[in-house]
Amino acid sequence: MERNISSRPPENAPKAARESNFAVNLNRRYMMDRIFKAAAWGATIISVIILSWLLLTILMDGLGTLNWNFITSFPSRKAERAGIIAALAGTVWLMGLVALFAFPIGVGAGIYLEEFAEDNWFTQFVEINIGNLAGVPSIIYGLLGLAVFVRIMEPITGGRSVLSGSLTISLLILPIVIVATREALRAIPDSLRLAGYALGATRWQVVRSHVLPAALPGILTGMILALSRAIGETASLIAVGAAVFISFLPEGLNSQFTAMPIQIYNWISRPQDEFHYIAASGIIVLMAALLVMNGLAIYLRNRFQQEKL
């Protein structure tokens, strides 16, 4: 309607069209504006309300059964004696191994693509690949882990082991780490690199002693965010066969394991209400870990932004 305002209607146009086209009708238009504004705010506030609803439900369900016993006990067939220690230890193992694999590989690949790679078919192919891998559902990574790490590489990984699980999750978060590394490197001004080259340093010397230290806070932030994606990862771990009832802590790389989201999933899917409460307690522990990690990431990001010239 508004588009016609600029053009004069021809003399023989119907009277009604002429009048409605030129009627400013401000009251109605302002009214529509208010409705639209209310809808926009409403949509945003709904998201906030749902988040509060979700968090409140979990706190109300889970705080009652969250105590030191719950943290330090092994799973049990009786809800009141069940605890999360095996899952907690499994998650710590997983996160440690994932950081160990994904950090050097992801950062190395990021440095290669951003600092070393020429613009040739290999680079383009890798970039398209990373973009596509970021969109692959995590359960598909789980199937990859099941076929490759659990079955084909069984002599090395020990089958359904903590090593297989962490390798699978490492592949899953690798695209995130690579993209974060590249963004952090891109934020470093070129003057730093040019100054290094002017002094006769090689590309790698400049990267190692100047660009990388300057980009490190940004890279670490990305790494922590990737790990906070990994800590809640459930589907792919189920596929590589994380066990649900484990009454020992992982003893080595080839040990069977469980993880917090798996344990929570198992408790939710039982019919008894008592298990649902301890599932909520487990969720509180998981979300607390997430909160700490995200807090750390925000702290690093803020420090980084202050130091940036």
Next chain:
Amino acid sequence: MTADVTGDIAPGSWNPKRDRAKMVQIIVKIIFGAFAAISIFTTIGILGTLIFETIAFFQEVSIIRFLTETRWTPLFASKQFGIFVLISATVMIAVISVLVALPLGLLSAVCLSEYATPRVRKILKPILEILAGVPTVVYGYFALLTVTPFLQTFLPNLQGFNALSAGLVLGVMITPLVASLSEDALYSVPRSLKDGAYALGATKRETVVSVILPAAVSGIVSSLILAISRAVGETMIVTLAAGANPTLGFNPFVPVMTMTAFIVQITAGDAPHGTTAYKTLFAVGMTLFLMTFALNIFSFWFVRRFREKYD
């Protein structure tokens, strides 16, 4: 530089060892290049395992049975493999989630980019980010144990496991994705277009609806397609809340089984390698992969094809 400068510096410092530095650089470049190539091997690994086992599956079960049978009972004595039973559930839940995420996400994006003051924006954006960062198993808990009982107070014939609450909660999960990508698209519309609309006397809503949204449509649509792809591949919410009962059709009130829920059901039990169940896993995985891959490619293509360029 005169000789007395070197006095307190080790003698080797002026000898840059260029050959060694170059060697190190070559070695580093090869290692890091190999790291970058891991992404290619991952893709090859995914495609390889899926294709290999899917071919093995189709040697046992004909592709015609896979596409035309109307029941999904791979674990029963009388096996049927109608993949559309699982696809219908997946599509139904994805559609419900998009019906939630499109209005919520798009309006939130408009609110953040056009209405919110910078201070409010600084509070709202992290909240949306938290919503995006909640683990899916937590959303599963919420859908099964909070949303379903809540909906049952209005809809008495809603069953304990159903596609409706799974789809609604899934919609909430993908809302931040739609919101943040759409906001980027709205943000990149040049100011001059907006100012032009205001100068013609358009109100804020008219400017947003008839100038900014059409100008940003490529980014918005691609964010939506990415969100659909995420919804199709999402696993834990649908496994926990939608149940494990393969039914053909689009009734959101009854338990259904999505492709991802089937994969979880089989892998959570022990599927020995070589059995039909094990191969079925990969045939379903292949179908899922092809669907999400097609959506992702379409999303990239759409941005490239329909992006408005302003210079």
